[in-house]
Amino acid sequence: MRSLILPRALGRQAGGLVWRRAASSAATAPAATPALTHPVVYHDDFTINPIPDGHRFPMPKDALLYARLRQLGLAGRTFRPEPPSADTLSLAHDPAYVQSFLDGSISPAAMRRIGLPWSEALVQRAVIGVGSAVLAARLALQFGMAVMCNGGTHHAHPAHGSGWCIFNDQAVAARAAQRDAGIGQVLFVDLDVHQGDGTAAIFRGDPSVFTLSLHCAAQPFPHSLERSDLDVALPAGTTDEQYMQALQEVLPPLLARLRPQLVLYNAGVDVHAEDSLGKMALTDAGILARDRFVFAACAAAGAPVAAAMGGGYCPDHERIVDRHVLLHRAAAEHAPALAAAGAAAARAARRS
Numbered sequence: 374m375r376s377l378i379l380p381r382a383l384g385r386q387a388g389g390l391v392w393r394r395a396a397s398s399a400a401t402a403p404a405a406t407p408a409l410t411h412p413v414v415y416h417d418d419f420t421i422n423p424i425p426d427g428h429r430f431p432m433p434k435d436a437l438l439y440a441r442l443r444q445l446g447l448a449g450r451t452f453r454p455e456p457p458s459a460d461t462l463s464l465a466h467d468p469a470y471v472q473s474f475l476d477g478s479i480s481p482a483a484m485r486r487i488g489l490p491w492s493e494a495l496v497q498r499a500v501i502g503v504g505s506a507v508l509a510a511r512l513a514l515q516f517g518m519a520v521m522c523n524g525g526t527h528h529a530h531p532a533h534g535s536g537w538c539i540f541n542d543q544a545v546a547a548r549a550a551q552r553d554a555g556i557g558q559v560l561f562v563d564l565d566v567h568q569g570d571g572t573a574a575i576f577r578g579d580p581s582v583f584t585l586s587l588h589c590a591a592q593p594f595p596h597s598l599e600r601s602d603l604d605v606a607l608p609a610g611t612t613d614e615q616y617m618q619a620l621q622e623v624l625p626p627l628l629a630r631l632r633p634q635l636v637l638y639n640a641g642v643d644v645h646a647e648d649s650l651g652k653m654a655l656t657d658a659g660i661l662a663r664d665r666f667v668f669a670a671c672a673a674a675g676a677p678v679a680a681a682m683g684g685g686y687c688p689d690h691e692r693i694v695d696r697h698v699l700l701h702r703a704a705a706e707h708a709p710a711l712a713a714a715g716a717a718a719a720r721a722a723r724r725s
C-alpha cells in the first residue's frame with residue numbers, strides 16, 4: 374500500500390471551500406484492502422519532543438503509535454496536516470492568548486498551568502497538532518471517518534491552557550468545519566477518563582455544538598469541573614460492562630435526537646485499568662468494544678466521525694501504544710460503513 378499525502382490544502386483559502394478542494398482527491402485515493410482502509414492523520418512534526426525525558430507527559434507516543442500502525446498495515450491511507458493560521462486557532466480561543474503563546478510573550482504562570490515549558494519547538498508541535506484535528510474533521514466529511522495519531526487536547530479553555538493542553542484541537546476543528554464546510558450541528562463524544570472541561574467552557578451557550586463527557590468522578594484533575602451539555606460521571610473501578618451500559622444508554626439517543634453532521638470523538642485510553650492516572654478498570658477488550666460501539670453507532674446514525682487519540686499514561690510507552698492501536702483497529706473495521714455517511718455529508722455540503 375502507498376501513502377496518500379494531500380497537497381497543500383489547509384488554512385483559509387479563497388471562498389472558504391478548502392475541504393471541497395480536498396474532496397476532488399477522492400478520485401485518486403488508493404484502492405486499498407477494504408478491511409484496512411481508514412484515513413489516518415499524521416505529521417513528522419509529531420516526533421518533535423520539546424520536553425525533557427522523564428516528564429510525565431508521554432510526548433513520544435504519537436510517533437510510536439504511527440510507527441506501529443505502519444508495522445500493522447493500518448497506515449495505508451495517511452494524510453498530512455498543515456499548520457492552521459492564527460485566525461483559525463482563534464475560532465475557539467481568545468486571539469490575545471493565541472498570539473501570546475505563538476510569540477512567546479505568554480506568562481510563566483500561564484505556562485505552569487499548562488505544565489510544559491515554552492519553546493519554539495513546542496509551538497511548532499502544538500500548532501501542527503491542531504492542524505491534524507482540522508484535517509481529520511475535513512476528511513471525516515469526505516470519507517465518513519478519520520483518525521488522528523495525536524490530540525484530544527480537551528483541557529484547553531478559551532483563554533488559557535491547562536493539563537498539558539495548549540489549544541483545544543477538536544474545538545478548533547469543530548468551528549473550522551462549520552466555517553469552511555457550512556455544517557450545522559456538531560456532537561463531541563469525549564470518552565477520556567478526565568472531564569472535557571475546556572471543550573465545555575468553549576461551547577457553553579452554543580446550541581450548534583453539543584458536548585458529551587463520560588468520565589471518572591474520582592479523578593483529581595481537572596480541579597474544578599465545567600458543565601458539559603451532558604456529563605456522565607462514573608465511579609472509580611468502573612468495569613467494561615458498567616462502562617458499556619452507560620455508553621449504550623446515552624449515545625444512540627443523542628445521535629437520534631441531535632442528528633449531528635459531524636461527531637468529534639476523544640478516544641482516551643486512560644480509562645484502562647493499568648493506566649498511571651486513570652481510576653477506571655477497563656481492559657483492552659473493553660476499550661476495543663467501546664471504540665467499535667462509537668463507530669457503529671455513528672454509522673447507524675449516518676454521522677461522520679473524526680477521532681483523536683486522547684489520554685493514555687504509562688511509563689512504558691509501548692503499552693500505551695498497544696491501547697491506542699485499538700481505536701485504529703475499530704476504525705479500519707467500520708470505515709466501509711461510515712463511508713456512506715461521508716458521501717451524504719459531501720452531498721449536503723454541495724447543496725448548501
Ligand SMILES: [Zn+2]
Nearest residue numbers: 565567643684
Ligand atoms: Zn485524560
